[in-house]
Structures are given as C-alpha cells and as structure tokens.
Amino acid sequence: xxxxxxxxxxxxxxxxxxxxxxxxxxxxxxxxxxxxxxxxxxxxxxxxxxxxxxxxxxxxxxxxxxxxxxxxxxxxxxxxxxxxxxxxxxxxxxxxxxxxxxxxxxxxxxxxxxxxxxxxxxxxxxxxxxxxxxxxxxxxxxxxxxxxxxxxxxxxxxxxxxxxxxxxxxxxxxxxxxxxxxxxxxxxxxxxxxxxxxxxxxxxxxxxxxxxxxxxxxxxxxxxxxxxxxxxxxxxxxxxxxxxxxxxxxxxxxxxxxxxxxxxxxxxxxxxxxxxxxxxxxxxxxxxxxxxxxxxxxxxxxxxxxxxxxxxxxxxxxxxxxxxxxxxxxxxxxxxxxxxxxxxxxxxxxxxxxxxxxxxxxxxxxxxxxxxxxxxxxxxxxxxxxxxxxxxxxxxxxxxxxxxxxxxxxxxxxxxxxxxxxxxxxxxxxxxxxxxxxxxxxxxxxxxxxxxxxxxxxxxxxxxxxxxxxxxxxxxxxxxxxxxxxxxxxxxxxxxxxxxxxxxxxxxxxx
Numbered sequence: 001x002x003x004x005x006x007x008x009x010x011x012x013x014x015x016x017x018x019x020x021x022x023x024x025x026x027x028x029x030x031x032x033x034x035x036x037x038x039x040x041x042x043x044x045x046x047x048x049x050x051x052x053x054x055x056x057x058x059x060x061x062x063x064x065x066x067x068x069x070x071x072x073x074x075x076x077x078x079x080x081x082x083x084x085x086x087x088x089x090x091x092x093x094x095x096x097x098x099x100x101x102x103x104x105x106x107x108x109x110x111x112x113x114x115x116x117x118x119x120x121x122x123x124x125x126x127x128x129x130x131x132x133x134x135x136x137x138x139x140x141x142x143x144x145x146x147x148x149x150x151x152x153x154x155x156x157x158x159x160x161x162x163x164x165x166x167x168x169x170x171x172x173x174x175x176x177x178x179x180x181x182x183x184x185x186x187x188x189x190x191x192x193x194x195x196x197x198x199x200x201x202x203x204x205x206x207x208x209x210x211x212x213x214x215x216x217x218x219x220x221x222x223x224x225x226x227x228x229x230x231x232x233x234x235x236x237x238x239x240x241x242x243x244x245x246x247x248x249x250x251x252x253x254x255x256x257x258x259x260x261x262x263x264x265x266x267x268x269x270x271x272x273x274x275x276x277x278x279x280x281x282x283x284x285x286x287x288x289x290x291x292x293x294x295x296x297x298x299x300x301x302x303x304x305x306x307x308x309x310x311x312x313x314x315x316x317x318x319x320x321x322x323x324x325x326x327x328x329x330x331x332x333x334x335x336x337x338x339x340x341x342x343x344x345x346x347x348x349x350x351x352x353x354x355x356x357x358x359x360x361x362x363x364x365x366x367x368x369x370x371x372x373x374x375x376x377x378x379x380x381x382x383x384x385x386x387x388x389x390x391x392x393x394x395x396x397x398x399x400x401x402x403x404x405x406x407x408x409x410x411x412x413x414x415x416x417x418x419x420x421x422x423x424x425x426x427x428x429x430x431x432x433x434x435x436x437x438x439x440x441x442x443x444x445x446x447x448x449x450x451x452x453x454x455x456x457x458x459x460x461x462x463x464x465x466x467x468x469x470x471x472x473x474x475x476x477x478x479x480x481x482x483x484x485x486x487x488x489x490x491x492x493x494x495x496x497x498x499x500x501x502x503x504x505x506x507x508x509x510x511x
Contacts (some may be wrong), residue, residue, distance in 0.1 A: 009248060023050040023123070025118035027088060029079065034125025036199040041123045042367040045192060045205065047210060056082050064128040064306055067089075071104030073132050080109060080159055085136065088117045089160055100308030103135060104148075106163045114186050117159040119355065119375055122193045124202050126154050127371065128307060129330040147236035150366055151304075151330045155192040158367045160189050169337050169364035176343065176360060178350070181286055190359050192375035197310045208376040209324035212293020215390065218398040218405070219269030219291035222259060222283070223251040227275040229335055232299065236272060238342035242349055247405040248383070249437075259283055264465035266433060267291045267401055271318070272341045274299035279310075279317040282465065289322055291398065293379055295354065296323035298336060302495070304328025304370050307378040315372065327375035333368040353378050360471050384409075400431040402446075407437065417447060423450065430454035432462050436470055451482060459489040464496070485507040 001035040026052060030041045041055055060074050080097055083089035089111070098108035130148040148166040158164060173184045196202045212218075221243035225236040243250045248269060253259045258273065258281025265288045273283065277300055282288060290296055297303075297313035304327075306312045310320040315328030327339045340361045347357025355375020362369055382390075386408055391399030407418035420440050426434035435455040442449055459467075471486035487506050490496040497503075 001241065007124070010178070012403075022118070024054070024168055025088070025116055026050050026121060027054050027056060027083065027119070028121045028123060029126055030055065030057050030141045031062070031127075032057045032121040033059060033062050033124035034123075035111065037123040037125030040194060040199055040202055040206075041121075044121070044123075044374065047206075048374075053086070061127050064132060064133050064308065066127045066129075066355075067131055068133045068135075068148070070103070071127070071155070072107075075127070076151070076156070077105075077107045077157060079156075080107070080344070080472060081264075083159075089115050099401060102163055104133060105168070109159075109162060111160060115189065117189050118162065120156060120159075120189050120191045120495040121375065121435070122153055122156070122191065122195070124195045126193070126195075128195070128304070130482060142167055147169055147331075149331045149368075151368050151370050152369050153193055153370045154365050155189050157188045164366065166366050169367040172359065172362050172365045173435070175363050178356075178360070181257040188365055190305070190355060192355050192358075192371050192373065193308050194374070195370075195372060196307055197316050198320075201310075201320045205319055205324055206374055208290075208292035208322050209374050210377075212291075212324065213378055213381045213481070215292075215396075215398075217246070217269050217291070217293045217295075217379035218386040218387065218401040219267030219294070220401065221248040222253070222265065222268055222462070223250060223270070224253045224258065224273035226253060226255045226257065227299070228256075228413035232274060232335055234341055235448070236274065237340045239272050239345045240341065242345040244408075246345075246349060247409040249404060249408060257281065261285075262465055262468050262501075264463065266463035267398060268296065269294055269401075270345070271296040271298075271323075272345075273297070273314075275301065275315075276355065277302060277313065279314050284317065287464070291401075293321065293324045293377070294322060295325050295348070295379065296321070297326050297328070297341060297344075301329055301332045302393070303340045304330050304372075307372075315370075319372060323373070324377055324379075325358065325371075327358060327369060327371050327379070330370060330462050331368045337364040337367055337502040339369055339371075342348065348379060349376075351380070372415075391429070395429040400429070400434045403434060407441070418471050419445070420449075426452050426455070430457065432456075432458065432466065434468070436466070436473070439473070449477070449479075449480055454483055457491075459485075462489060464490060464493060468502075471505060471509075475505060480509045 028041045030038045096110045100108050130150050132147050173187050203302050223236055225233050227233055240250050240252055253443035263282040265282050269291045296318045301315045307316045310316045316327055318326045343361035345359050347360040354377045358371040387402035390397040407422050411419040422438040430452055432455045435452050439449050467486045467489045471483045474483035
C-alpha cells in the first residue's frame with residue numbers, strides 16, 4: 001500500500017502525461033527461438049515506422065502455456081530491464097529494479113516517473129498464458145475470481161507499476177475512456193498481439209488490415225444475438241444497431257444456433273458471434289473468407305485457449321480466415337469481464353484505432369483476454385466518398401459494397417436518389433450484390449423489379465448463401481427464371497444437390 005501511495009505522489013508531481021501515441025513509444029517483443037516471429041515483427045515495424053531499436057528479442061519458451069517462474073525470469077524481468085535501459089519505462093536514470101524477488105520470481109520494481117511507453121506488441125511465438133501457481137491468495141478474492149492464471153498480454157499490461165498480487169482481475173482504467181489523466185494512464189501499458197496458427201496466417205491478416213486502411217473497410221455485417229445470457233445478447237443487439245448506423249447491411253442470427261449452412265456470408269467486414277467453443281456453422285466453413293480488414297470475434301470462455309490450432313477454437317480460426325482484428329480468452333473470463341462487442345464497434349465509430357477500441361471495450365487487466373491484430377489499424381481511414389470515387393475510377397470486387405453502404409446511409413426522404421445510385425453502379429459495373437440490393441430497395445418502395453442479366457456472368461464466384469437468398473427472393477415473387485438461374489449456380493457445389501430444401505425449390509422452379 002505504501003509503495004502504491006508513493007507511486008501516486010510521484011506521478012501527481014510529474015510534468016505532463018504519457019507521450020502521444022507514436023511509433024517511438026511502441027515496443028515489439030519477439031521470441032528469439034521463433035525466427036518467423038522475428039521476421040513478422042520486422043515487417044510490422046517497417047509498415048508502421050517503428051524504430052529498429054524498439055524490437056526486443058528474448059529467449060522464451062516455445063510453449064504457449066508457461067509457469068509464473070518462467071514468466072518472471074524469462075519475460076517480465078528482462079523486459080523491464082531492457083525498457084529501463086532504453087528510457088521507455090521510467091527514464092534512463094529513473095525507476096528501480098531491485099535484486100530481490102517475490103514468491104513468483106518477479107523482481108521488485110518501483111516506478112519513479114511517468115512511462116514513455118505507449119504500446120507493447122507481442123509477436124507470434126511469445127508465450128500466450130500463465131498457468132495457475134497454486135500459491136495461496138494474500139487476501140480474500142471476489143466469489144468466482146480466484147486464481148492467478150492469466151493471459152501473458154493482460155499481465156504484461158501492468159509492467160510499468162509495482163508488482164501487484166495477481167489473484168483475480170484488476171479494473172482496466174481505459175475501459176470506456178478515450179483519454180486518461182497521467183496518474184491513471186501510468187497504471188496500464190496497452191498491449192496487442194500479432195499471432196495465429198501460422199506466420200503466413202498472421203501476415204495475411206496484417207496485409208488485409210493494411211489494404212482496408214488504404215482502400216476502406218468494405219462489406220457487410222453478421223451478428224449473432226442468440227447466446228445463453230441476456231446481458232450478452234443485449235451487447236450483440238447494440239453492436240448490430242451500431243453496424244447499421246455505420247451503413248453496413250447487417251444480418252442477424254437470433255436463434256441459439258450459429259449462422260446456418262445456407263446463411264448469406266459474402267464479404268464479412270464484421271462478424272460478431274457467440275456462443276460455441278469450436279468454430280461451427282456458416283462462418284466455420286473454409287470457403288467463407290473474411291473481407292480484408294474484417295473485425296471479427298466470437299465470444300466464448302476459452303476461444304483463445306490456444307492460437308496454434310485453427311480447429312481448437314474461434315480465435316485462431318478467425319485469424320486463419322483473415323481477421324484483421326479479433327480477441328479471445330485463454331481461461332474462463334466470466335461474462336462481465338470479457339471484451340464488449342458493442343463498445344468495440346462504438347470505439348471504431350468514434351474514430352479510434354482497433355487497438356484503442358479494444359481497450360475501450362475491455363473491463364479488466366491481469367486477466368484472461370488477448371487482443372489480436374495491428375493495434376494502429378484504422379478501418380475508416382479511407383472516407384466513404386473517396387471509396388466511391390475509387391470504385392468509379394478502378395472498380396474492384398469490394399467496391400460494390402461501398403456503393404451499397406452509401407445507399408444505406410441516405411435518409412429515407414432520399415430513397416429515390418439511393419436507388420438511382422445503385423442502378424447506375426450496377427449498370428456501369430454489373431455486380432450480383434449491387435443488383436440484389438437494388439431489387440430489395442425497389443421492393444421496399446413497392447416499385448417494379450429491375451434486374452440486370454449481366455450480373456449472372458460471375459455466378460461461379462458468388463457466395464452460396466447470397467445465391468440461395470436471391471433464389472428465395474425471386475421464387476417468393478413467382479419469378480421462376482431468375483430463381484432458377486440462382487439455383488443453377490448452386491447445383492454443382494458440395495452439399496447442395498442432395499439437400500432436401502434445395503431439391504424441393506429446384507423441382508418447383510424447373511417445372
């Protein structure tokens with residue numbers, strides 16, 4: 001307690017707060033025994049302009065789960081020493097790292113100045129979680145929060161403060177805060193991790209983020225609100241409302257099941273789901289690739305119990321599928337202490353980077369959560385008018401979704417203008433999503449359908465669920481020919497021809 005009060009007095013007297021978020025205040029940590037992780041670190045640092053000297057390579061365990069002595073002796077203690085020497089933790093002549101150790105192997109540390117370190121980014125190969133020690137708690141813990149097991153990332157967030165008893169969770173001062181006073185900001189160094197099943201998966205996800213930052217996050221949103229707890233369902237419902245406010249067409253799965261095998265799944269810019277341990281349903285299909293820069297998470301207690309095997313949980317699977325940002329839990333987090341999907345989207349809506357938004361949405365530190373992806377990625381860096389201009393100059397496969405998003409954002413009294421924009425875009429650049437969006441918009445206004453037959457040219461590349469939805473749309477209207485055309489696109493695809501519902505629809509339109 002005395003040391004904590006001393007820290008507050010020192011920080012209260014310090015001039016100014018933590019430095020602005022710049023590459024110079026970002027440190028990247030890699031495992032020297034995993035060369036691929038070191039190379040990934042260098043690629044990330046080059047892209048973000050992080051100085052070479054801010055790469056810290058340590059000899060760490062190659063296992064994901066480590067003990068407290070391993071954490072302290074190979075990671076925490078040497079990392080603190082290196083940061084102190086570099087003047088990032090408390091200044092070159094400030095901060096004290098004593099020779100004495102506590103019962104978990106942590107060297108006693110006394111900060112004496114506001115840290116200059118803004119972000120700590122951990123690379124593929126750095127251990128993921130700390131196993132419970134079995135050491136008896138020093139004080140009484142809240143019911144259900146016993147144990148010192150933790151995510152390495154979440155525990156390292158406290159490296160700039162005195163060693164705290166790691167039993168249970170600690171409140172995150174950044175939770176629902178965009179900025180903090182110097183004394184509060186000094187308590188936590190925000191962390192992120194660039195990790196996944198393989199280095200190639202991680203690099204692909206990074207490149208998707210950088211592409212989306214340059215071209216805009218384009219696509220649709222898919223949100224699951226059928227989980228086991230009412231509070232969580234409220235979060236996901238709120239998140240769906242926010243993605244709609246951002247202009248992303250949003251599909252909602254409201255049952256206790258995951259999105260089904262026939263669900264639409266084209267261009268997922270947002271996938272927010274819960275509650276299954278292993279990836280299942282439509283978004284567990286290898287054929288469903290996330291849009292470049294996608295924000296994707298699946299809330300489950302052990303979603304990030306491992307990041308090495310994509311079949312073991314949602315978090316590694318989503319990285320493999322291209323998620324530019326995801327998150328997960330290495331041990332049981334309890335619902336109230338897990339990352340909030342609605343606050344994550346809210347932070348992005350307010351212009352935060354994904355790292356800032358994730359910490360804005362995270363209630364606890366010294367706990368179970370890991371945040372994956374480039375923390376400086378800004379999904380809305382390319383404004384929507386710029387995306388529309390890009391699509392006119394050089395159309396690509398995702399540009400149609402920028403047009404659809406712009407139409408979604410028009411007020412109701414401009415519905416005619418929205419439809420005109422969709423019509424002009426699909427005439428200039430035939431696109432199945434554009435043509436279908438126009439058909440839906442005209443239906444909403446009780447107008448005759450307009451359908452450009454040129455959109456069938458790319459039928460072989462269309463999303464299964466999109467084709468199925470289009471077939472149902474036209475079949476319901478009694479328009480057999482376009483319904484039949486959409487079903488034809490599914491006939492040769494695995495699992496469709498023998499599906500009873502598909503067979504019944506095919507027989508009905510083929511008569």
